[in-house]
Amino acid sequence: MSVFTPVTPDALDEWLSNYAIGHLIELRGISEGVQNSNFFVTTSLGRYVLTLFETLSHAELPFYLHLMAHLARHGLPVPAPIADLDNEYLGTLSGKPAALVRRLSGASDMSPNAARCTKVGTMMAGLHLAGQRFGRRQENPRGPEWRARTAQAVRPYLSADEQALLDAELAFQASIDVAALPSGAIHADLFRDNLLWDGDEVGGVIDFYFAGNDALLFDLAVTVNDWCADATGGLDPVRTRALLTGYHTERPLTDAEHAAWPAMLRAAALRFWLSRAEDFHLPRDGEMVLVKDPNEYRDILRQRIVAGDTLPWHD
Numbered sequence: 627m628s629v630f631t632p633v634t635p636d637a638l639d640e641w642l643s644n645y646a647i648g649h650l651i652e653l654r655g656i657s658e659g660v661q662n663s664n665f666f667v668t669t670s671l672g673r674y675v676l677t678l679f680e681t682l683s684h685a686e687l688p689f690y691l692h693l694m695a696h697l698a699r700h701g702l703p704v705p706a707p708i709a710d711l712d713n714e715y716l717g718t719l720s721g722k723p724a725a726l727v728r729r730l731s732g733a734s735d736m737s738p739n740a741a742r743c744t745k746v747g748t749m750m751a752g753l754h755l756a757g758q759r760f761g762r763r764q765e766n767p768r769g770p771e772w773r774a775r776t777a778q779a780v781r782p783y784l785s786a787d788e789q790a791l792l793d794a795e796l797a798f799q800a801s802i803d804v805a806a807l808p809s810g811a812i813h814a815d816l817f818r819d820n821l822l823w824d825g826d827e828v829g830g831v832i833d834f835y836f837a838g839n840d841a842l843l844f845d846l847a848v849t850v851n852d853w854c855a856d857a858t859g860g861l862d863p864v865r866t867r868a869l870l871t872g873y874h875t876e877r878p879l880t881d882a883e884h885a886a887w888p889a890m891l892r893a894a895a896l897r898f899w900l901s902r903a904e905d906f907h908l909p910r911d912g913e914m915v916l917v918k919d920p921n922e923y924r925d926i927l928r929q930r931i932v933a934g935d936t937l938p939w940h941d
């Protein structure tokens with residue numbers, strides 16, 4: 627399971643004495659997730675999720691935690707971080723930066739229908755509208771600099787064909803004027819497993835730890851690539867239109883965004899091909915790490931290149 631750093635109930639109970647949420651009743655490691663160590667925590671007052679951050683530092687974390695607090699305050703279904711008695715969202719546990727957030731209800735849906743895709747589009751527009759008013763900013767941590775660095779690190783592990791694909795795509799992406807697109811704080815990883823459904827309502831969006839400032843369309847592309855892919859990696863036109871129409875109704879997409887849509891879908895595919903290839907070829911030490919298949923996103927990238935301008939857009 628993806629618990630890299632263990633926590634003992636005694637240590638957690640003591641840590642909780644600096645919070646106002648009661649004492650520890652139950653601590654349970656969460657097996658999903660590939661980035662951090664996560665635990666369900668039940669106290670005498672309620673249900674929370676504890677995250678120990680494995681790669682992000684104390685200095686980097688306030689951006690994410692304050693973004694979650696900002697979005698929750700704007701009525702979005704995002705887990706509000708819990709402040710300790712010193713009014714801090716961030717502490718240290720088992721030697722790692724650690725934070726508690728509210729546990730949200732619901733479960734992921736890995737086969738969403740078009741109606742659910744519309745709701746995801748609506749909700750993402752809300753995230754973007756509220757996110758554009760967020761006072762802090764940081765560049766997308768998986769933006770162009772990371773992309774170049776990671777491409778260099780994984781390149782030796784790729785076949786000649788894959789290297790050619792990677793080189794061509796990096797050159798293509800460098801030619802795109804992303805700065806011309808509307809931008810703001812984006813989630814940047816809103817896959818199906820990062821959204822919990824409570825009945826047919828969005829119970830919560832989780833895992834904001836890749837958030838940063840970037841083109842809003844890039845976020846939409848990350849989401850569509852995951853939510854609307856068919857079994858072959860192509861985009862299902864009905865679900866794609868549903869998601870984009872749900873979004874466009876709340877934040878109308880511009881002509882520049884329409885023109886950049888195929889390129890953003892490719893940028894989003896490249897981002898996850900690279901991160902998965904890095905996790906696969908250059909793994910960190912950990913107790914049992916879930917590594918997702920890099921080839922899935924290599925093939926999605928290939929598919930988006932072939933589809934070009936024929937990719938579905940909103941109604």
Ligand SMILES: Nc1ncnc2c1ncn2[C@@H]1O[C@H](COP(=O)(O)OP(=O)(O)OP(=O)(O)O)[C@@H](O)[C@H]1O
Nearest residue numbers: 656658659660661662664675705728729730832833
């Ligand atoms: N606030 C929350 N409320 C309810 N469940 C949560 C919450 N946060 C996390 N979870 C559960 O924990 C699991 C793992 O969390 P998450 O996806 O954030 O893992 P991660 O390792 O931090 O990130 P990644 O998705 O990058 O692997 C989720 O699939 C979900 O089941």
Ligand SMILES: N[C@@H](CCO)C(=O)O
Nearest residue numbers: 660815817898902918
């Ligand atoms: N959503 C990511 C996992 C890391 O957040 C992926 O599917 O590769």
